[in-house]
Amino acid sequence: MAAVLEIRVKAHKAKVLANVFPGWQSLNNYSWAVNGRVWIVWDPNYYQITHIRSTPQSIHCLVNGNNGTLVCFITVIYASNSIEQRKDLWAELSSIEQIVDKRWLIVGDFNAVLYPNDRVYGAPISLAETQDFSNCIHKLQLNEVPWKGDYYTWSNKQLRTDRICSRIDRVFGNLDWMMTWGHNIVLSWTKLQKYGKNIWAPGTMANIWAKLRALRQVLKDLNKEEFKSITTKINPARQELLQIQEQINQQCTDELLCKEKQILLDIEKWSLVEESALRQKSRAKWIQLGDCNNKYFTVMIKERTNKKITRELTSLRGTKLDTPEAIKEEVVKFYKALMGSNTTSLPAVDRKTMKKGPTISYEQGVALCGDVVDEEIWKALTSSLFLQEDLEYHQR
Structure with missing residues (x-):
């Protein structure tokens, strides 16, 4: 089963599918979008797909595996570039969610960023760009499915400071999907072909338990090749970064700046991998010895x-x-010393002693409580010796 987005193939030329996917069946949204935006193709020997609904930006379908182990809803999305038009997509997802009673996978090009770090270079990400998308994901209680690969899935293919990279392709699953398959880790198919093609060949193992046991050593070998000696990858990158920064201090060029950014990304990636490996080791040791x-x-x-x-x-x-x-x-x-100490009595003014001295009348007290008027302010200012001398100087 596969989904093809942004096909740019006119309806009368869609027969090309028969040549690309011989014997496969397909769904499309030509009735809703000019030239179509989404194709879904599948091999009927493995899947039976029931079309539920199509829109200009999505196709919803129910997938049943012929072996009976797979039953789920799948939504394939190719969203519009317009924020206003994408609001129709968010409303459509909320509507289809009302009839979803099984595992649900939402996959495709959303043409929208979700987090502030989903774009590098270009204009900063604003709240208006992420708000509708974020609200929809939280309302539907969706979770992003784990993935492995480049973080930024789109770029404008420009060079230097004109280059813009964004993450707009995502895969989400509802609670039922995550509880069933959310823990799965997706590995590169080329890696699995290289290491495990003999294990999963038909007829070599009698049951799943034996296959998983044989796959254990394969995954160990894969882990050693990809993640062994992580520190040896970080240290040379840091040395190279220092050299490039020294060159930038002497003579700054666009090429050196691009190299610096790339090395920083590599250091960050391998640092996260190293941290993740250490966490897994510590957890494994605690599970083994600390329980x-x-x-x-x-x-x-x-x-x-x-x-x-x-x-x-x-x-x-x-x-x-x-x-x-x-x-x-x-x-x-x-x-x-900071807060002070408690005491049984506090010193205060003796009112009787105060009354023996000069006091103001009731009318004077009322006058003191009244509002200050402009005349009083002017009188106070002009009574200053320095201000009087300044006024006399200007009058002369």
């Missing part, structure tokens, strides 16, 4: 406990404190 009350488990708990203990503290006077009592006393003193 029971053995020595490894006890050591790990003790190490985590020790990280939470303050074993040494330097006081405000510069003295090093290494006993729990001294550290506790110093912390209490610090916060007492």
Whole structure:
């Protein structure tokens, strides 16, 4: 089964399918879009596909495997370049979701970015570009299916600063799909052909268990070839980056800037791979040794406990404190000085003593509480000695 997007083939020339996919059946949306936008082709020996609905930007269908193991909805999308026209697509997905009661896969070219880092170079991504797409994904509770390959799936094929790369092709699955097949890791077909073609050949294994067991060593070999000595790939890249940056400092050119960006992307990629490998190793070790009350488990708990203990503290006077009592006393003193201490009484003005001195009348108190008017401001300003001298100078 395959989907072809942006075909640019007129309806009366669609018979070319018979030559490209002999014996296969097909669906298209010529009735909705000029020259069509989407083809779905499949081999009837393996699948039976029921057409549900077509729109100018999508085709919805129900897929049944002839062996009975595959039953799911699939939506193939080739979205419009216009934000307004894509709103019809988001509404269509919300509508079709009402009748979906099985695993659902949504795949295609959405012609829209979803996250701020989905475009490099070019104009910055705005909220208007991502809002409708993001709202649709959250409303339908879709999850992106794991993938392996280049992050940016489209570019304008220009050079240097005119080049723009975006991620607009995506695959999403609903909850039922992710619970069934969401954990699968997609490997390159060329790699599997190279390493595992003999394992999956018909008739070589009697059952799935035996095939998976044989595939284990194949995947180990693949892992060694692709991910062994990751550090040896990162260190030379960093050295090359330093050399290029030194050359940029001496004489900056577009070619050097392009090389710098590419090396930074390579370093980031291999750093993430290295981090992921270390995480997997640590999890595997914990699963193997940390799930029971053995020595490894006890050591790990003790190490985590020790990280939470303050074993040494330097006081405000510069003295090093290494006993729990001294550290506790110093912390209490610090916060007492910072926050102050409690008291049974606070000093205050004695009103009786104040009344014995000069006081203002009630009318004067009311006047003090009144609003300040412009005349009072002018009077206060002109009463200043310096301002008076300045006014007299200007009057002269």
